[in-house]
Amino acid sequence: MLSLNRLCSKPRAYLVSSVDSILSKRLEHKFHPKVTTKKLYETLGVAEDCEDETLRLAFVHLAKRFHPDSGAPEANTVRFSEIESAYREIRRIRNAQKDEEALSGVEEFDIKHTAPQHRHYLTFDVGIGTPSKRQKLHTIQRAQKAVDNVMEHRLKKLQAEERNTLIGMDKQKAKDIKTRYGMDRLVEDLIQEAMNKGEFSDLSGIGKPLKSTSARNPYVDFVTHKLNQILIDNGFTPEWIQLSKEIREETEELKKRLSEARNNVGELPLIPKDESIWRNNLEKFKITTKQINNKIDKYNLLVPILQKQMLHVRLDKLAEQVLSVSPSKDNKKYANTSHENSNMSISQDLFNFISDLFSKKIIRR
Numbered sequence: 001m002l003s004l005n006r007l008c009s010k011p012r013a014y015l016v017s018s019v020d021s022i023l024s025k026r027l028e029h030k031f032h033p034k035v036t037t038k039k040l041y042e043t044l045g046v047a048e049d050c051e052d053e054t055l056r057l058a059f060v061h062l063a064k065r066f067h068p069d070s071g072a073p074e075a076n077t078v079r080f081s082e083i084e085s086a087y088r089e090i091r092r093i094r095n096a097q098k099d100e101e102a103l104s105g106v107e108e109f110d111i112k113h114t115a116p117q118h119r120h121y122l123t124f125d126v127g128i129g130t131p132s133k134r135q136k137l138h139t140i141q142r143a144q145k146a147v148d149n150v151m152e153h154r155l156k157k158l159q160a161e162e163r164n165t166l167i168g169m170d171k172q173k174a175k176d177i178k179t180r181y182g183m184d185r186l187v188e189d190l191i192q193e194a195m196n197k198g199e200f201s202d203l204s205g206i207g208k209p210l211k212s213t214s215a216r217n218p219y220v221d222f223v224t225h226k227l228n229q230i231l232i233d234n235g236f237t238p239e240w241i242q243l244s245k246e247i248r249e250e251t252e253e254l255k256k257r258l259s260e261a262r263n264n265v266g267e268l269p270l271i272p273k274d275e276s277i278w279r280n281n282l283e284k285f286k287i288t289t290k291q292i293n294n295k296i297d298k299y300n301l302l303v304p305i306l307q308k309q310m311l312h313v314r315l316d317k318l319a320e321q322v323l324s325v326s327p328s329k330d331n332k333k334y335a336n337t338s339h340e341n342s343n344m345s346i347s348q349d350l351f352n353f354i355s356d357l358f359s360k361k362i363i364r365r
Contacts, residue, residue, distance in 0.1 A: 037093065043086040052094070059087040240302040243295055244310075250292050251313060254285060258322045267326060282319055289315045 041048050046058045064070060066080040129137070194200060216225045261281040265274035293312045300309045 040086040040090050243299040247295050262322045263327045
């Protein structure tokens, strides 16, 4: 009751003060938005036209300085709350401005003054509009078509007059190559005339039947077959065929070099000197064998037929085969000299042994 009496005792003053406060707040919000925004930017210490990234960096820097949990001497809860609220308000204002710009950029379509899409007509050769409009468009279109026809007729007339002149007649006569029967000349007639003149006599396939093109792989389409045939005619060979040729040639060369190395040593069993020479030669041939085996690996990956794949070249097997064959007679010089040297060494040893025996007997006497 006491509170009611107090309110009733001063109702006029209370109402006036409340109304004044509300009006002042509304007027401040309505007439001073720029001042408020300016204060927000001043709180963060940035300009009003700064970029979003600059605004964010300024907020982060001030938050690190005044955050109550940062442990810095400048930490202040009130100051930090002011900075945070200012940053959030600026972000809200900027987002609202961006939304307004995006909405203003959207084009609003007004279909009040456009004809409905189903109002298409096939009469009068034109499409949209009322019958009177379509009739007018049809009249204009007919007039334009008539003008085009007249222009085309005049051009044809000028071309016909040009044909009747001397230049036009010469051009026409040059084109009109006729036979003695008055008919236009065919391609066959021109070919026969060229053959009679001997223009085809220098061809490589003259007098020979044409090659049969019926024999081809049924599992390959016609276009691929023709492309392969063109490549073969121009001297192209697949990579796996070239590799097979190189492998065969290099293998034969390796066998030939092994045979030459075999001729440089003597008959089996080999003496230690010949055996060392033979081993040195095999060490040299290992590099060539490795290169050949690398090509065989590549060939086995490229070859289209499984039965055509090759095995690696084994140098030890080739060496055994070559050693099993006796050296040729023409190349036995080194072998003979080696055996002669061995015989000489044996005879020298015998001579030394006999001389030692005689010397011992003389000493005993």
